[in-house]
Amino acid sequence: MSNDPIINDRAQSLLKTLIERYIQDGQPVGSRILSRESGMNVSPATVRNVMADLEDLGLVKAPHTSAGRIPTVRGYRLFVDNLLTVRPLRGNVMERFRDELHRLDDPEELIDRVSNLLSSMTRMAGLVMLPRAGSVQLKHIEFLPLSGDRVLVILVVNDQQVQNRIIHTDRAYTQSELQQAANYLNSEFAGRELDSIRARVLQHMEEIRDDMKQIMQLAVQLADEVVQTSQTADYVVHGETNLMSYAEMADMERLRQLFEALKTKQDILHILDKSIHAEGMQIFIGEESGYEAFGECSVVTSPYRVQDEVVGVLGVIGPTRMAYDRVIPVVDVTAKLLGSLLTSE
Amino acid sequence: MSNDPIINDRAQSLLKTLIERYIQDGQPVGSRILSRESGMNVSPATVRNVMADLEDLGLVKAPHTSAGRIPTVRGYRLFVDNLLTVRPLRGNVMERFRDELHRLDDPEELIDRVSNLLSSMTRMAGLVMLPRAGSVQLKHIEFLPLSGDRVLVILVVNDQQVQNRIIHTDRAYTQSELQQAANYLNSEFAGRELDSIRARVLQHMEEIRDDMKQIMQLAVQLADEVVQTSQTADYVVHGETNLMSYAEMADMERLRQLFEALKTKQDILHILDKSIHAEGMQIFIGEESGYEAFGECSVVTSPYRVQDEVVGVLGVIGPTRMAYDRVIPVVDVTAKLLGSLLTSE
DNA sequence: ATTGGCACTCTATTCTGACGAGTGCTAATC
């Protein structure tokens, strides 16, 4: 996909120090500083020549005639792909969190904490997609008559998730009628996939007692919904407000769009979704994500695995000018941590 | 509580037009404009004299020597308490929403929509506290054995709320053991309050079969938790991002604190809580709420009732300089709407 | 008690010039 421009070692090295420097203090970097900082005996004039080349290649740009250079999106791209040296985390940092998070019973709570962890370690916003269930197996079903023609259906799936919904029937069913229907479904189908149950019930509809038909149909319909919902991706965000502290986010309209997106979830999910099928970490820099609203933002993601199978994605969102060398290992290690915590349950 | 300063009709009228004008366009209001706008034949010089009085009383202030006046918190207070003429909504506006929201089965969904409604009608952030249940009645209980020593407990309370939790037992219980326990609880206690069940089970503990004792204890413990959670207040916000469009919110640090508070919920809940026991609408202007972070914000709330009993609060939060005459009726009518929708279910 | 008039204050805007940072280009150098 990328036609990496071919640039020599010196240019690469200069680009690297330029971006590192820019990430550090957010100011355009001039030739003098670069010549001094780079540690490779070159005069500012030479640096200027190199910079002109890099600018032609679209890797850096000058905000105005007599300012230093700042990286472009393409520059960042080249940087993270080829030039970056990540700083590994100190080994025991994650161990501490592992111990702390280990005791949690509730997976939702775990997700929540991990999102918090991401946000606090990076001082940006942490995103954790809920793990999707590979299959939806019926554990148990229960019908409870409510007042009038309403019936509460409780579905236990995958050993611990409980789903429930109210359905409206044509007539009021008695407790024992509903009990029969539930017994039938439980004895026939417990432990099987909702999808296959659906097919089977519909297929053998004629064998079902007339007065139960409607309740069965509604149950199937509910099962559909449950499969639907459990396949609908969702995520948890924390630390959005961290983003407000960055100077890059000063534009209110932009900021608003970003927060809107984080709340609406749709666009962000789309980005996370791109990452779920990727093997490893993904980094979306600036408009690469394809959304105008995230112009000044980058997203760093990593899929996480339960028993070697990818079940979700997590990551952070922050300003394009972020310390990639620190953020990348954090996201990486956190994904492994979450995976292992979910597996051990 | 308030020692309303005594000011004559003319001063009141001038204060009223001043605040109306300031709310309209956010600029300090000068004597000339006021003299023209007020419609009461007075010269700018007279107005200036009155303004000086009002300033002494702490009702208005001048941002600097030669600017017009803007209202202080006390000024707003006097305004909303005594001077405000609300604009009633056009009658059919709410009827439309009532029809639209009427079909919703799920009370959570309803709350969500109402919060959205508040936010979109006022272009500020809408808050709806979840209705608290007056009592928690057991409808049905169910135990499901999971792998190992874990048991899934499902509690249906108040006719349609389903709560569930995993408990850890000393040993693995069989399906039929659990069934017996559930049968016992259901036949004895369905329809009764969790609180009284708790007491009764503990009281008659010796009558319970030995091998069931632990499961009963855990069930009681869970019931405690459920009562606990159902008493823990919570709310739904929508349209937070609307707040970003106001010039008053330009200060990032303030904005950040505000968003933090909306997400953390604690402080906002505290404010809403003050309002739940009040008879009617409450308005917190600026620092009146007692929180520094909401300095430039006002909160307008109204309790809502189900069958004449207050079960929750809703409202909006926005800049102090808001169109109270429009916001107040919206909040008022929405509270009535939500109440009637919840009652009719 | 109200009003007109006037001096005064403060803000916002515009313009200016000086300064510094940094570039691009060219000619000299290695």
Added chain:
DNA sequence: GATTAGCACTCGTCAGAATAGAGTGCCAAT
């Protein structure tokens, strides 16, 4: 041929000065 020094030039920023406009406070007249 690559590198470098030198120099003219551009642009942004800052401080200061000038100006206009809005609005006040106060005093004297009504």
